Amino acid sequence: MNDQQYIMSIDEGTTSTRAILFNNDGDIVGKAQREFHQYFPKSGWVEHDANEIWNAVQSVISEALINADVQPYKVRGIGVTNQRETTVIWDKNTGEPIYHAIVWQSKQTAALADQLKHAGYDEMIHEKTGLIIDSYFSATKIQWILDNVAGARQKAENGDLLFGTIDTWVLWKLTGGKVHATDYTNASRTMLFNIHTLTWDKDILKLLHIPESMLPEVHSSSEIYGYTAGYSFSGVQVPIAGIAGDQQAALFGQMALQRGMIKNTYGTGAFIVMNTGEEPTLSKRGLLTTIAYGINGKVNYALEGSIFVAGSAIQWLRDGMEMVKSSPDSEQMAIDAKSTDGVYVVPAFTGLGAPYWDQDARGAVFGLTRGTTKNQFVRATLESLAYQTRDVVDTMAAETGIDLKSLAVDGGAANNNYLMQFQADILGTPIQRASISETTALGAAYLAGLAVGFWDSIEEIRRTVKSRDAFAPQMDGKTRTKLYTGWQKAVQATIQYHPDEY
């Protein structure tokens, strides 16, 4: 009899939900993926239907089990990882969301964030939460829902509403409404969590008029939060034993567990995270301080540079500009272009994140001539992912004094070999690409597997890590400086031009 057991990761991303089954060697044995609807009700707004996300979660769980021919009782534990910050508020009596989930990229709360900044709360919020006031985080999204949905504030004050990031929503649904909890990594993205005391911050809650009764309990990233209930896992009770925001899960999946280790995940956005050890480092240069993971009674912190538009710029080339048929086609087109011939694309579609934090910037293209080709435009768009990464990596080096020896990468767009080579060239640093691009899901599986004894220790996990693809820098220093200087000028010009002001 086959007594192999598995861990299932549920990776609820910005554009799709995946369920992935891992065996004891950390290999993928089954997988299912489902895209869901993106709602753009007004310019700059991005929303999801939380019920649709839950339906997608249920269907990918079943499909992954069927695809791998694995019986549900063979799953030892579930790890949940998720797009962070995205905010759901639901009625705890009916289980119904009272508004669409407001997505991390959404800009409907930019004015609320500006009010907080202008009232001079930057320093207080940065000091307590490690974050820079921005509509990106959950806090102003909660405020907005309470202010804009009829009767919501009263219900919240009566204790009838629950807030959750997507991990919390999925956990609540999986456990049949029994468990309302999150982990440190997700809590640290709300702009309501004190990263020093590891508690919800009462001063910020008071300032934003958010009742604490709405907020989930906060736990470590690796422990049993509850068990699947009802038919949520084909009727079998499986422990949900790992939770982490997707970028932190990727850091864990890369086994970047020592101070100074750094990874970049190229998904919808790109997120560069450096493990800074057991003490939080507050940035003076526009990086976020965040919780990397909490495990075995200890918390590790990280510095993060968040780039809002990365793979989604390639989706824009596909769906908006209709310049590529599929995202992977961008690789050959970039190679065929041979050079961008001075074209720069700055994809600031929803403002600029780290290190600029300019909510009002919008995308721009520079250097077009009559001779500019589609292939050059595609190449320039791909290169923007690498330039934005260099902006953050340089800032991290300046902030910490730690020089980058190599950059660990993963995520969908990291499959693009042209991009990876250009990234190594423009950084002047080698790139190490994880053997599976699903490092986020792997990290959540590790966290869950450690909690249930599927893996006994981190050392045991390390023994299963496979060799990686490497990209060494080949560009000469003069070309690197010339290209990067052009990018810096393009970004400065983008910051100068705020279309809403005209």
Ligand SMILES: Nc1ncnc2c1ncn2[C@@H]1O[C@H](COP(=O)(O)OP(=O)(O)O)[C@@H](O)[C@H]1O
């Ligand atoms: N070969 C490729 N070249 C460039 N971009 C790619 C490639 N493959 C996927 N992408 C981009 O990567 C993103 C998907 O990556 P993924 O890690 O699945 O993202 P998420 O978790 O944010 O949903 C999409 O935006 C897609 O356009």
Ligand SMILES: O=P(O)(O)OC[C@H](O)CO
């Ligand atoms: O969906 P992803 O992978 O681009 O990740 C989104 C981030 O968690 C947002 O902070």
